[in-house]
Amino acid sequence: MPDAMKILLFLLTICLGSIIMQPSVAQTVVNKPSAATADTVTVRGRVTDAQTKQGLPGVTVLVKGTALGVSTDTNGFYKLVVPSIRAVLTFNSVGYATVERKLDAKATGARVVNVALHPDTKALQEVVVTGGSPSQALMGSVSGVQSQAAHDRKQKRGGVSVQIQGISSMPRAPWYGRSESYATIQENSFHTARKEPLSTFSIDVDAASYSNVRRFLNDGQRPPRDAVRIEEMINYFTYDYPQPAANEPFSVTTELATCPWNPKHQLLQVGLQGKKVETSNLPAANLVFLVDVSGSMSGPDRLPLVQSALRLLVKVLRPQDRVSLVVYAGAAGVVLEPTPGTRRADILDAIDRLQAGGSTAGGEGLRLAYSTARKYFNKEGNNRVILATDGDFNVGEQSDAAMERLITEERESGVFLTVLGVGEGNLQDKKMELLADKGNGNYAYLDNLDEARRVLVRQFGGTLFTIAKDVKLQLEFNPARVQQYRLIGYENRALADEDFNNDRKDAGELGAGHTVTALYEIVPVGAPPVVDPLKYQANPAVAPASATADVMTVKLRYKEPQGSTSRLLERALRGTATPIVQASENLRFAAAVAQFGMLLRQSDYRGSATFETTAKLAEGARGKDAEGYRAEFVRLVKTAEAARRPTEDPESYGVR
Incomplete structure (x- = not known):
């Protein structure tokens, strides 16, 4: 081969190699951060009730089209780092109309976005799963509320996220179209x-009745009479x-x-x-999370809500606290052995792995949870099982009498019981109230994530420490x-x-x-x-x-x-x-x-x-009402008169 030809081939080889090593135009566009994604802005503000002007706790503030968001604090304030100056924020709370606010792209620095929400008793959240399989969706957070850290952790694990996409105007089935169970109440007489x-x-x-009543009223329906336990409403x-x-x-x-x-x-x-x-002065806790992962817990207001609730509790654990995780469906098993409160990532990973499916062996789960609590019993501390369920037990002990005997025997160990009820349509309120009553414990119904925060975070001592x-x-x-x-x-x-x-x-x-x-x-x-x-007995006169x-x-x-x-x-x-x-x-x-x-x-x-x-x-x-719950009560009273009565025709709700 002539020398000139060799030189030409050498130069062509170098050029081809350079082309192969160079990223394509498409690759360059994908990998290069755009101006929008490179910019971030801190948004803060307050969400209030448009009528009462009081701050609203637990409002979901979400970056539209993402799973990034926060909840407002007890006074309605929030702070959120937004990854785009052109973002749209959505403000959503049960019982209120959703509000959207578009950030001004020309503004610089921190933004203040204050929002007033108007009551909307017909508004219902529609939870949409983005990415992943239906079974994977159970690992997402409910109601779109994820901290940015939780979102990042999920992305690293290849998980999915759940976001609120909109508001559905379709009314839910009234209570009599469901199989919910309530104990009969005969009012006290004089x-x-x-x-x-x-x-x-x-x-x-217990305060379960109030949050359950709130759920009905926010759905535009009157609760069944026996769902109303007045002492629980007062003590909420x-x-x-x-x-x-x-x-x-x-x-x-x-x-x-x-x-x-x-x-x-x-x-x-x-x-x-x-x-x-003070939380720091409370005795060490030996907590056993007992989670129902049966098929009836597959709805977004059930296992995903329980997972979100337990994540909140994990955040307030102390180094001296120990957590175990027991689950039950067709059978029961230990998912997490006792783990110090400092190992939060391990506890959160165990919670995130839970999925729903199968029958419900509640009795077996309770026995295993109590056994785990006894095995690691802390004589100087607080020993407690935290049961999260819709109460739909269908394997093993099912009758109230059988469950009462089981709990009565187990409570003698010195282990207390907290019951967290979730879900609607087949809520077994009667059974869960009985379990808490006989188990030396308390019963709360979680109708939303803010209620979980109230029970497990704001009332950490009252809920978990007797x-x-x-x-x-x-x-x-x-x-x-x-x-x-x-x-x-x-x-x-x-x-x-x-x-x-x-x-x-x-x-x-x-x-x-x-x-x-x-x-x-x-x-x-x-x-x-x-x-x-009385006619036939003496009625002695009594002067005041x-x-x-x-x-x-x-x-x-x-x-x-x-x-x-x-x-x-x-x-x-x-x-x-x-x-x-x-x-x-x-x-x-x-x-x-x-x-x-x-x-x-x-x-x-x-x-x-x-x-x-x-x-x-x-x-x-109302008084100081720092958390806004009394203002919420006034709103519920004002909307209750217009709510549908349980005796109305089921067909008017689309129920056949």
Whole structure:
């Protein structure tokens, strides 16, 4: 080959090699960051209720078309780093119309975007899965709320994300088109103080009924009557009771005022305030997450919501806390052995791997969870099983009696129980309430992610750390001041009078910082009686006693969390009834919630109460309302009157 030809071939080889090594035009466009994606901006602001002007907690603030977002804090504030100055933000909350805000591309630096949401009781979230298979979708977060760190972690694992794409106007099936289960409630009636001076019951710190009622009302429907447990609605809210003395786990507060729905009657309030304990000072926790991963948990408001809730709880774990994860479907198994709270990535990965499918062996799961808690029992700490389920058990123990026996046996180990209910359509509320009641624990219903945050983060101590167990109340009414009385709610917490002094009788538990409120409607001496005088027995006349005489005496018994012998507290109440307009915010707001419950139940004892007067009473007693829950209550009252009644024709909802 001539030298000139060799030189030509050499030069061609170099050129071809250079072309092969050079990225294509298409590759260059993909790999080079655009101006839009290279820029980021910090957006902050506040989301409020357009009517009340109060900050809204738990509002989803999402970058449209992505899975990046945050939730507003307890006062409605948010802060979000947005990866594009041309982004559109969506603001979404259950019961409110969605709002979109486009960022100004010409503005520079941090942006302030304040938004006011308008109530929309027909708005329903439509959750859309982007990418991955249906089974993989169970690993995504619910309601589109993901922290940026969680989003990045999922992308590294090749996971999928869930985002809110829009609002569906299709109404959900009314409750009677579902197979939800509620225990029958027979409302407490009036008792004559002269013949039955004692009223005895167990405390109840559960709040599941209120969030469940809220779910119905946000769907534009009235809840079924038995879904309304008035004591749980009252105790959903916190009250400004004084902190207890240093040597007591709780304080006792009593107050007497005129009854707002029957001015001839009086309203007695008894309030307990659990001692507040800083999270850092709480004892170490031995927590066992028991998660139902059966087929009935496959909906976006079930297992994905549970996973999001547990992720929130993981964020507040301390180094001394230990977490185990047990699951059950057709069988039960341990997914995560006890892991220190410092190893959050390991705990989160175990939670993210959960998928739903199969039947529901709830009894087997409970046994394994309790066994795991006992195996790593901390004598100086708090030992608890946290059960997350829709309550649809269909393998092993299924009847209420069988489940009650199982839980009653297991609670003797000193392990407490928290039940987190989720889902709709087949919610087994009756069974879950029973489990929590018999398991020395509490029951919460998670209707959205903000409720999960309230239960597991804001009320971390109250939900998971018991400061007193088997707490019972017994009131003795003075017939010289009281003709008749009626306990409002607590129907399924009633105790025989002799149970008060029986330390073997189980009762409710009080968590750190929790408040408990009970209301009695009283017919004072001199007012028209609600029960006619007897014909064949003597009816001794009783002149109204002096205001200095006792109205009643309240006695309380409680045990230390790991104790077996109860202690006794006693308080008396005397004085005249305060006009309702001059009563404390505590009593007025609790009275408004009780009125609302009676209206929803169509109670025979609701007197002159209306939705309008209830909203007015609550509005005047909102107080500081830092978290916005009382403002939300006022909104629910105002929308309840227009909500569909459970007795209406199912076909009007598209149900056949």
